[in-house]
Amino acid sequence: MARRTRKSPSPTKLLVKPPVKIGSINAGAVVAELRRLHEDAEDPSVERMPADDEIFSALQYVEKRVRALHRLTPEAQKAAALKRVRLWEYLREQADIHQTRAVADARDAGAEWAELAPVLAVQAPSAAYNKAKRLKAAALTEDTPGAGPVRRTPEAVIDAERRLARRRESEQRAQEAARQRHHLLKPVAARLLRNRDGLVLEEDAEYWLDEVAEVLPSCSTPTQMLSLNRYLSATVRALQKLEQRDARPVATTDQSRLALSAAAEFLAE
Structure with missing residues (x-):
């Protein structure tokens, strides 16, 4: 009996389960919750904690002042650490979206891929192009809610861009x-x-x-x-x-x- 041949998967098809994402959250509210935990622990420096909308700086503060939470229960300390993990993951997801927009602005301003290579931390113009396409997967996923995540490959991104362009038209x-x-x-x-x-x-x-x-x-x-x-x-x-x-x-x-x-x-x- 002839052996059945396995078809090669489409490069734009998801090969794994869609990744779980933090998505849109009220990051300022999470920072405020961390602030309250530090206040409950009577952190003497809590007044120097950055504002709720200064997420990156606030995370740096609570990381440095983690020992100030030793007066809280183990469950409260764990909750604080999990909030930090959540916020860092949120920032990681947002970074892809905002870096993609920065790359697009650079290209609109006339930047060549060779100029983008060093600031994208890659060695060649082609690598800069491919990395920019991979980054754009996050932005395209955000632009098409409910359609599922876009796989982080240049082929998948190009396919998603075409579908988005057709939808906009x-x-x-x-x-x-x-x-x-x-x-x-x-x-x-x-x-x-x-x-x-x-x-x-x-x-x-x-x-x-x-x-x-x-x-x-x-x-x-x-x-x-x-x-x-x-x-x-x-x-x-x-x-x-x-x-x-x-x-x-x-x-x-x-x-x-x-x-x-x-x-x-x-x-x-």
Whole structure:
């Protein structure tokens, strides 16, 4: 029987379980917890401990002053040490993200890979390029929440960059389509208002058409556009409901009939 050949794994496929990450935490709050532990231990130098947002300096302080916690219970001392471990891991993860942004800024400013090699602690331009790509895996993981971690290889990063670029292009197309639709919304609503006298209005339709008239003159922001769309839709539904109930047209003129038809067709798209 022929032996089955093993397929080579894709270089962009995760070969191990996704790593557990600290992710986003309130680091300042953790520093504040360490401060309280040092206060509870009556650390005489605690007033010199850096502020809660000075994470690196605060960690250096509590490392130097670890013996000041000897008055606390063993469990409290262990908790303090675990908080330090957590904060260092948080800083390690953040360092990759911020160094990636610094590399991108350097490249945008005209820095060559040969110039980046020594500051990235590598020997060659190609090594600097590869290290920058590996670092970018952390930033790409942060930019695509829920998609899982990006493997730290140049191939995986390039693949993730392409997927992210396609997603952004899709979002831009959707935003442009929304802008175009909003651009057409105001004329459709204004046309229906101009032909208001040619419409048979009952209480609901009149109320929603009044809302259209209220928001239309100052309609410019996305929120106002959404409101206008909602009010126009409610107006058309109320008119159509009235038409079905009475079994007779609610538009009494050709212009009002065309205006109502245009609004209904716009909302149905």
